[in-house]
Amino acid sequence: MSVTKDYYRPLAQVGVARPDDALLIAGGWSWFTHAEHITRGGSQGFVHVSDVPETWRRRLSAPRPDIAGLSFDAPKIMGILNVTPDSFSDGGKFNAPDAALNRTRALAVDGADMIDIGGESTRPGATYVPVVEECARTVPVIEAVRAGSDVPISIDTRKAQVGQAALRAGADLINDVAAFTFEPELAQVTADAGAPVCLMHAQGDPTTMQDDPQYDNVLLDVFDFLEERITFAESLGISRDQIIADPGIGFGKTLDHNLALLRNISLFHGLGVAVLLGASRKKFIGTLGKAPQAEDRAAGSIAVALSAMSQGVQIIRAHDVAETRQAMTLFAASC
Incomplete structure (x- = not known):
């Protein structure tokens, strides 16, 4: 039996008027409150950030460490x-x-x-x-x-x-x-x-x-x-x-x-x-x-x-x- 793989695409937004329930994307300047749930069968609709699985939520939001001396607090x-x-x-x-x-x-x-x-x-x-x-x-x-x-x-x-x-x-x-x-x-x-x-x-x-x-x-x-x-x-x-x-x-x-x-x-x-x-x-x-x-x-x-x-x-x-x-x-x- 094949196992359905789930993907979560954050609906990215920018701006200082950020809701309290928003998560920053990779600790940066854009944020999201909702994500699109996607499978190989197509879009499964949109979910609140609180309903995004913890593994995905962590990877989507965790700040990215410096690489080759570059920080990613800005592009x-x-x-x-x-x-x-x-x-x-x-x-x-x-x-x-x-x-x-x-x-x-x-x-x-x-x-x-x-x-x-x-x-x-x-x-x-x-x-x-x-x-x-x-x-x-x-x-x-x-x-x-x-x-x-x-x-x-x-x-x-x-x-x-x-x-x-x-x-x-x-x-x-x-x-x-x-x-x-x-x-x-x-x-x-x-x-x-x-x-x-x-x-x-x-x-x-x-x-x-x-x-x-x-x-x-x-x-x-x-x-x-x-x-x-x-x-x-x-x-x-x-x-x-x-x-x-x-x-x-x-x-x-x-x-x-x-x-x-x-x-x-x-x-x-x-x-x-x-x-x-x-x-x-x-x-x-x-x-x-x-x-x-x-x-x-x-x-x-x-x-x-x-x-x-x-x-x-x-x-x-x-x-x-x-x-x-x-x-x-x-x-x-x-x-």
Whole structure:
């Protein structure tokens, strides 16, 4: 006999007029008094927070500990630094260590709380980059950034050897778009280093992930995948409070899949970890916003980010850092 699995999506709200019975989402700025009860059979209606099971209530509301020196009492920005020749938005601009360091300083001035450095494009259709080449792209940049700045650094990689080299060079966090499924050895590298990690959902490899993505229920399928990967990470000694979850917007998802995740992203607080949104300049924003060129998608990217922040998402991965920081400031002031 199959057992029905229950999920509880907090109906997130913001503002100082908070009822006495409301719970803060992850100890942050948004709160909820009711949650949607969901099963694989669909929505089961809405329940008061007092009727949400204790395990779910605790994971939804417990404050998230600091990660890589970042606290989550307010939303944080992860600035994107691609040191690749072929990234969809800024490939080839910041490959050299001096250009990368200047870009890092500019991102920090603009308001980035962390810099995410990647040496392998994971855009749809991207091809595999050998370990030696990825290390050659990223390690000198990480060393230059670490020597010239104290901003936290994440390494965007799927590969164990690259992650290990990056951590030795001064990176603070592993950001794995494959959530330890591409090279499971990266999990042990992360655990051995005592490093925090961001685990992202992706369906398929970048080469083929957008060919024909299919889900039974994209929201619950992604949640279950991330829950399983968090459990795997914990089994190796990585503490749950040092894990970030990313639903992987655009990674093996159609436009409708992306929108379903964005509308319901508060569900992922039920994983009991910090949540990251990486939607900046992605194709669906260009499709809906009529912006074929990636560099023209800042406004749409910020709109999506603000929607996620209103649901308590703690980290926004962004290309347009200054604009995102301005929007965050006004968001906080007007709530």
